[in-house]
Amino acid sequence: MKLGSACLQCRSGKRKCDRALGTACEQCEKRGLQCSSLQRDGPPAALLPTPQPVSSIETSSLPPAEVSKELVDLYICYIHNKPHSLFHEPSLRQSARDGTLNHGVLLGIAGLSARFSANPQIRNQGHVFANRARIFVQTNIENICLENVQAFIIVGNVCLAGSDSDSESLYFGKSALKKVNN
Amino acid sequence: MAQLLQLHKEDPADNEIAREVKRRVWWSLYLIDQWASAGLGLPRHFNGGPVPRLPMDEVAFSQLSITDSSRNVEPLENWQPGIWSHMISLVKIFGLIQDLNHELGNQMHWDENSIEPCVLSLAEQLANFEYELPSTMVYTLDNLEFHVRRGVGSTFVALHLGYHHYCTLLYYQYLDQRRPPTPNTRMFAQRCKHHATEYCELIRTSNQRSGAEALYNIVGHMTVVSSSVLLHTLLFGDDQELPLARHRLESNYEFLVKLREIWPSVDIMVSSDLILF
Numbered sequence: 330m331k332l333g334s335a336c337l338q339c340r341s342g343k344r345k346c347d348r349a350l351g352t353a354c355e356q357c358e359k360r361g362l363q364c365s366s367l368q369r370d371g372p373p374a375a376l377l378p379t380p381q382p383v384s385s386i387e388t389s390s391l392p393p394a395e396v397s398k399e400l401v402d403l404y405i406c407y408i409h410n411k412p413h414s415l416f417h418e419p420s421l422r423q424s425a426r427d428g429t430l431n432h433g434v435l436l437g438i439a440g441l442s443a444r445f446s447a448n449p450q451i452r453n454q455g456h457v458f459a460n461r462a463r464i465f466v467q468t469n470i471e472n473i474c475l476e477n478v479q480a481f482i483i484v485g486n487v488c489l490a491g492s493d494s495d496s497e498s499l500y501f502g503k504s505a506l507k508k509v510n511n
Numbered sequence: 512m513a514q515l516l517q518l519h520k521e522d523p524a525d526n527e528i529a530r531e532v533k534r535r536v537w538w539s540l541y542l543i544d545q546w547a548s549a550g551l552g553l554p555r556h557f558n559g560g561p562v563p564r565l566p567m568d569e570v571a572f573s574q575l576s577i578t579d580s581s582r583n584v585e586p587l588e589n590w591q592p593g594i595w596s597h598m599i600s601l602v603k604i605f606g607l608i609q610d611l612n613h614e615l616g617n618q619m620h621w622d623e624n625s626i627e628p629c630v631l632s633l634a635e636q637l638a639n640f641e642y643e644l645p646s647t648m649v650y651t652l653d654n655l656e657f658h659v660r661r662g663v664g665s666t667f668v669a670l671h672l673g674y675h676h677y678c679t680l681l682y683y684q685y686l687d688q689r690r691p692p693t694p695n696t697r698m699f700a701q702r703c704k705h706h707a708t709e710y711c712e713l714i715r716t717s718n719q720r721s722g723a724e725a726l727y728n729i730v731g732h733m734t735v736v737s738s739s740v741l742l743h744t745l746l747f748g749d750d751q752e753l754p755l756a757r758h759r760l761e762s763n764y765e766f767l768v769k770l771r772e773i774w775p776s777v778d779i780m781v782s783s784d785l786i787l788f
Contacts, residue, residue: 410569410666411727413539414595417528418573444773445726475518478536482543490728490774 337365337467365468390461391432392439396451401425403442412486415479433469433480436462440487459487519563528575534563538599545606546729555606565596569663594658594666597640597648598673604636605677615684623693630699633681641674655716655723664723671713672725676733678706679740686743707740711759714766731770731777738763 336354339346348354353364392400405418424430440459446452466484469477518537521530541557548555566572568591611629615621647654650671658667682703685696714734717723741763744756771777 407665407724407726410595410663411669411725412729413543414535414566414569415532415539416535417532417575417577420528420532420577423577475533475536478518478540482536482539485543486728490776 337470391435392454392458394428397425397430397435397439399446399448399451400439400442403445404438407445408441408486413482415482431476431480433462433465434476434483436465437480437483437487441483441490459484462487519561521563528572528577531567531572531575535566535595537563538566538595542599542602545602545609548609565599566593567591567596569593569595569666570661573662594648594663594670597644598670600640601670601673601677604633604640605673605680607636608633608677608681612680612684623691627693627695630681631695634702637674637678637681650713652716655720659720659722662722664720665717665725668713668717668723668725669727672710672717672730672733675706675710675713676736679703679710679736682706683736683740686740688747703740704744707737708759710734710737711741711763715762718766718769726770726773728774728776731767731774731780734763734767734770735780738767 335344335346336348336356338344339348339354339356342356344356346354346356348364358364391397401422405421409416409418409421421430425435436458440455440462443451443455443458462480462484466477466480469480518533522533525533541562544555544557547553571589571591572593611626611633615626641649647657648667648670655664655667658664682699684690685699686703690696710733714725714730714737717725738760741756741760744752745760748756767777767781771781
């Protein structure tokens, strides 16, 4: 596989990229995206399995334990087994409890289900979780494992449902699907 | 990625939970592929090729034990299809309905003699789908209660919302009164109204019953389609149809207002789809 010189965002959006290490590219700047040129100083990860996530999320950017529990409950109530069916319910609850749930999956679930919370503070955090999930998925786009496919599907759902229904988010949903399938 | 992971293949090293999760992830992608290609008019990625076993009964699956995997060796004769198995059969027909509607969208001149047999054949597939549903999967209030008690009420509702939505889409083109009359035109238009109405009633019932709520994102789009049919009845329908159509349209609208609080994108669906209509 040829390692492209474009940043991850431009690659996924099929745009011409003027990527230079250490600065955000023009396309990302224009679109307000978190450009991957900023995040990496090495070449992109190789295609085949690196078992660990390329970048793990800092624990401080994950929802606190009780909030995670509430958001996983809301996800199971309103989303699980409806537009998609991705989990064994007791395993999902347990991994959320003991902190072993994939961070992309957890943030995606949080981004999708915060809107159902009765607590306005949690509801307002929804887009923050969704954005972190999106960045997680974009950075891990080449890291193939079941959990990342699950995270992809959830983030795709968040994007399709976002208020910014511009082609960018629609495209992201579709490109995620394409990536998953290729 | 799903192919690289070989999600459709059974891995002997996996326990039954892992196998079923992989099947469900694979089928979820299949369903998203059918929906996404409808929404964006792009070619599908899941065409032909090997498929995994259909998903098992949701309740039996969630009862598989995490800690004691030896108890999880399900003998095949105990295997029961889940609600998702039926959802998948239905989505296959949905794919064919989209193909037909997409093709009609591309044609300048419609040849009624070739369209009608296609519609009749799809109608027959949908009728067979309903006919072959096990008795507990047919929509009745008793069955709704049964599935709510088992904890899968809203998945059961999702199956039937999908059924009425796909039926509405199959007959949608027959609402156009400029279509040349054929013996079946009137019947198709009536069926379109029937399913849009059933959809509306089901949304109302499900959202009054805790454990059966349908509040996921796609419901917004489906409700807008149902509303557009009701609006058509309100504008062009017979006098005796009007009061009920108005009442149902109001009920759909109330629901959409509630849904918009949860999903801001519903706003865009309402404005773009209803204005287009």
